[in-house]
Amino acid sequence: MPIVDEAANVLADPTAYADEARLHAALTTLRANRPVARVDVPGYQPFWAITKHADVLAVEKANRQFTNWPRPVLMTAESDEMQAAIGIRTLIHMDDPQHRVVRAIAADWFAPKAMRAMAIRIEELAKRYVDRMRDTGGRCDFVAEIAVNFPLYVIMSLLGVPESDFPLMLKLTQELMGSDDDELKRSAPPDESMNALVEMFTYFTALTASRRANPTDDLASMIANATVDGEPLSEVDTVSYYAIIATAGHDTTSSSISGGLRALIEHPEQLDLLRRNPELMPGAVEEIIRWVTPVKAFMRTAAQDSVVNGVPIPAGDSLLLSYASANRDEEAFDDPFRFDIERVPNKHVAFGYGVHFCLGAGLARMEIAKFLGELLPRLTSIELAGPPELTATTFVGGLKHLPITFTID
Structure with a gap:
């Protein structure tokens, strides 16, 4: 079926994620006709695309199988080799029992008690950035001027990165997550595509040395001085830990905030409903996260011969779990292409599932809720001032431009 083959190949095309109509047409075709599809395109190691919600959950549950x-993330074959040569090992690269032990190092910093302690600070930051939005004079690129900065400030403050280094961290995280986007990536030559990662590693290596010599009361010190079985983390594991928190704690949330605001603008009845009923905010946050799905996919590798939805998967083969598809699955959600802040139930997989469920999910939910909770009561009008633009990616992404006009009290 040439049409189905073409649809499957879309999953390895970063530009497809910048074209929502094209992407979701392909994913809908796959769910209906070939929910477990073999993808073998030039430049990438082959993989199986898993597009049904139930199948994504089944694979996530079977974390030993x-x-x-x-191979936790879809990258070009060349990038796979370069990242392996660098030796990066973040939480998303690890499996149990190592994953469970290393994840526990930072777990308390993202637990409900810690989130309650951070709530006041996040409210203060939300007010600061809504004020900054007001001060633009009623017109701005919401992504570039507001959405990327608010969660960056939160996660970098948590880590203990000096505010003077925030612009560098923004630049590096955007280059890492935007490496497939012509506007955001550092440079065109493939042999330079890992430069942002190397620069981030260099920065965090210095931070590790500083926190080991002079510990402070921040997450960076906790990671730098952590031990596993009585031994400190290796330099690579320590720096990898910083890198995943810095990137995952920033780009995903900024994409959700900007994508959520776009959804509310494009569905004014939902915006009005939320403004009149602020108690709907928790459900609105979940629907925003489902709608945006900032993490488009994760990869898994079959540790043994397996079967997914009736399709044999040989040991050693890779699987791509398409969260973007699972969160629009007609069998998992009623009218999945309707943005509905009152959706119940809303069993989206945007944070993953099982042992690798997103460590920072509680923080992300709080940031989205606090920002909208500050913005909406002060907002008297808002509309698009130009076409929204999405990032080309196969991993993490969302809007890179959202021009808007508005009035804020």
């Missing part, structure tokens, strides 16, 4: 190591 389907492992994160060695």
Whole structure:
């Protein structure tokens, strides 16, 4: 079926994620006709695309049968080799029992008690950035001027990165997550595509040395001085830990905030409903996260011969879990292409599932809720001032431009 083959190949095309109509047409075709599809395109190692919600959950649950190591993210074959040469090992590269032990190092910093302690600070930051939005004079690129900065400030403050280094961290995280986007990536030559990662590693290596010599009361010190079985984390594991928190704690949330605001603008009845009923905010946050799905996919590797939805998967083969598809699955959600802040139930997989469920999910939910909770009561009008633009990606992404006009009290 040439049409189905073409639809499957879309999953390895970063530009497809910048074209929502094209992407979701392809994913709908796959769910209906070939929910477990073999993808073999030039430049990438082959993989199986898993597009049904139930199948994504089944693979996530079977974390010993389907492992994160060695290929947790879809990248070109060349990038796979370069990242392996660098030796990066973040939480998303690890499997149990190592994953469970290393994840526990930072777990308390993202637990409900810690989130309650951070709530006041996040409210203060939300007010600061809504004020900054007001001060633009009623017109701005919401992504570039507001959405990327608010969660960056939160996560970098948590880590203990000096505010003077925030612009560098923004630049590096955007280059890492935007490496497939012509506007955001550092440079065109493939042999330079890892430069942002190397620069981030260099920065965090210095931070590790500083926190080991002079510990402070921040997450960076906790990671730098952590031990596993009585031994400190290796330099690579320590720096990898910083890198995943810095990137995952920033780009995903900024994409959700900007994508959520766009959804509310494009569905004014939902915006009006939320403004009149602020108690609907928790459900609105979940629907925003489902709608945006900032993490488009994760990869798994079959540790043994397996079967997914009747399709044999040989040991050693890779699987791509399409969260973007699962969160629009007609069998999992009523009218999945309707943005509905009152959707119940809303069992989206945007944070993953099982042992690798997103460590920072509570923080992301709080940031989205606090920002909208500050903005909406002060907002008297808002509309698009130009076409929204999405990032080309196969991993994490969302809007890169959202021009808007508005009035804020």
